[in-house]
Amino acid sequence: MTQDPRTALDDTDRRLLAALQRDGQMTAEALGAAIHLSPSQAGRRRQRLEAAGVIRGYRAEIDAPAAGLGVEAFVQIAMARHSQENARDFLRLVRERPEITGAWTMTGEADYLLRVFARDLADLNRVIQRLLLPHPGVDRVQSQIVLERVKSDGPLPL
Incomplete structure (x- = not known):
């Protein structure tokens, strides 16, 4: 195996x-120095x-409000029917929409959790x-x- x-x-x-x-743009030289290896x-x-x-x-980490996206929300979705066709169609919609920046299938009352960024509340309401x-x-x-982000998506605990 x-x-x-x-x-x-x-x-x-x-x-x-x-x-x-911490810094995805590190050169091989800087990376090597940080982890005590040669650049090669x-x-x-x-x-x-x-x-x-x-x-x-x-990728670059963009400050959403500075880029004109003043509202961040988490949206829970409960599906009416749990057919493969329904799920496939819904996931196609989720993947195509740029304002939906993250999506997870969930246990519990909601089937999906979506992370949505919008210009303002009217824009979120439209979504x-x-x-x-x-x-x-x-x-x-x-x-x-989201009223205040107290901790950004952090690095994985390696």
């Missing part, structure tokens, strides 16, 4: 991943972790009233508006 490469991380891999979570060794480890899918990509509620598979929508 082949071991999943994501579970075969050594301490150096974990230090490398932690460093990249650090670069090869990074490439191996990228190829294995442990590192899925790099809920014109996009989510009219979907034929949706039974109930419950939203919670």
